[in-house]
Amino acid sequence: MDSPNSLFLGKIMSVKHKAQAAAITCIDFRFQQMIEKDLEKRHLEGNCDRISWPGASKDHDKVLEATALSIRLHDPDQVYIYEHEDCGAYQQDNSIETHRQNANKFANSLREIKPSLVVNTLIATFQGISPL
Numbered sequence: 729m730d731s732p733n734s735l736f737l738g739k740i741m742s743v744k745h746k747a748q749a750a751a752i753t754c755i756d757f758r759f760q761q762m763i764e765k766d767l768e769k770r771h772l773e774g775n776c777d778r779i780s781w782p783g784a785s786k787d788h789d790k791v792l793e794a795t796a797l798s799i800r801l802h803d804p805d806q807v808y809i810y811e812h813e814d815c816g817a818y819q820q821d822n823s824i825e826t827h828r829q830n831a832n833k834f835a836n837s838l839r840e841i842k843p844s845l846v847v848n849t850l851i852a853t854f855q856g857i858s859p860l
């Protein structure tokens with residue numbers, strides 16, 4: 729028998745559609761092009777959910793709510809968290825270590841929702857994107 733969830737999905741979606749990944753980014757326009765190129769390099773253009781919020785993983789609860797919905801609706805197997813340097817949402821405390829702590833905390837929350845999820849934490853600097 730169908731679960732209430734699958735009945736719900738059956739009504740609002742014409743075809744089952746699975747995202748390969750979800751990408752979480754800050755709103756900051758200065759890093760969008762770089763992030764687009766990075767997603768292209770990973771062959772994720774056009775097949776990943778995009779979640780954009782000031783500070784990326786900083787606003788843990790709000791961004792988790794959006795990402796949990798992406799997981800429920802589109803079942804991505806990977807998540808890419810793109811932090812970035814010089815983030816206005818961080819104001820004074822913009823150290824790499826603070827970004828890393830927030831991204832790791834967020835990654836752990838995602839793994840509680842879907843244990844098999846592969847979570848990649850990254851940081852964009854004006855020089856490029858690298859693992860966080």
Ligand SMILES: [Zn+2]
Nearest residue numbers: 754756783815
């Ligand atoms: Zn930012």
